[in-house]
Amino acid sequence: MTSRCFALVPAAGIGERSGAGIPKQYVEIAGRPMLAHTLAALAAVPRIAQTLVVLSPADDRFEAAVPGHVGWVARVGGASRAESVLGGLAELRRRGAVDDDWVLVHDAARCLLRPEWVDALIDACLPDAVGGLLAQPIADTLKSGDAEGRVTATIDRRDKWAAQTPQMFRLGLVEKALAAMGAAATDEASAVEALGLAPRLVRASMANFKVTWPEDFELAERWLRASAPDPRR
Ligand SMILES: Nc1ccn([C@@H]2O[C@H](COP(=O)(O)OP(=O)(O)OP(=O)(O)O)[C@@H](O)[C@H]2O)c(=O)n1
Numbered sequence: 295m296t297s298r299c300f301a302l303v304p305a306a307g308i309g310e311r312s313g314a315g316i317p318k319q320y321v322e323i324a325g326r327p328m329l330a331h332t333l334a335a336l337a338a339v340p341r342i343a344q345t346l347v348v349l350s351p352a353d354d355r356f357e358a359a360v361p362g363h364v365g366w367v368a369r370v371g372g373a374s375r376a377e378s379v380l381g382g383l384a385e386l387r388r389r390g391a392v393d394d395d396w397v398l399v400h401d402a403a404r405c406l407l408r409p410e411w412v413d414a415l416i417d418a419c420l421p422d423a424v425g426g427l428l429a430q431p432i433a434d435t436l437k438s439g440d441a442e443g444r445v446t447a448t449i450d451r452r453d454k455w456a457a458q459t460p461q462m463f464r465l466g467l468v469e470k471a472l473a474a475m476g477a478a479a480t481d482e483a484s485a486v487e488a489l490g491l492a493p494r495l496v497r498a499s500m501a502n503f504k505v506t507w508p509e510d511f512e513l514a515e516r517w518l519r520a521s522a523p524d525p526r527r
Pocket residue numbers: 303304305306307308309310311312318319348371372373374375376378379401402403404504505506
């Protein structure tokens with residue numbers, strides 16, 4: 295059987311750093327909740343067979359936020375992003391996905407995703423034995439700092455990339471990797487790296503940033519409103 299591509303969207307976080315007072319994926323940006331923008335971008339990628347949204351078991355906002363949603367939804371989120379992704383992978387298996395199928399894990403909080411970046415990732419990863427992720431080379435000088443907010447070192451940035459999502463791996467591999475690393479895995483790639491493998495870096499755009507801090511909502515709103523007319527929006 296030919297391997298299929300599934301998307302898995304962890305959307306079970308509380309968005310504490312955003313200070314929004316509600317889970318940030320439900321904050322309205324450019325006329326609709328952030329999560330609706332994210333799902334629309336994934337829905338515009340024909341090679342994605344199905345998208346599974348992973349919600350918190352207590353979530354009571356999704357149906358109102360994304361009315362008429364026809365994709366898969368599972369309330370199997372956990373205490374960490376890694377646990378939510380693992381819950382989603384198990385749900386994909388329950389719905390028929392197998393070891394060799396590809397899974398593109400994408401943060402609900404990266405609502406500026408564009409279908410062409412997802413296509414570039416799929417093109418790069420389909421022939422690859424390991425898989426990979428969208429990422430952006432670091433453009434700023436990188437510092438490490440101490441608890442008092444003073445610089446402790448300047449880090450050579452020449453080989454440094456900021457990891458984004460989607461991150462695309464085969465279901466069997468990413469499930470094994472995340473199960474081994476547990477909640478310490480801040481992304482799928484780091485868990486796969488811990489198995490001794492080298493995921494492929496696929497350059498996207500700094501616009502694919504993760505809405506994290508209060509000021510990010512306005513930035514995302516400006517990007518969305520300024521972007522070229524898009525029939526999905
Ligand atoms: N237990 C968790 C934690 C995070 N996520 C999801 O993982 C993505 C990236 O996480 P992050 O941006 O850190 O979101 P939050 O955990 O919600 O934010 P914060 O750390 O500020 O609380 C988000 O789409 C978030 O909903 C999740 O599904 N389950």
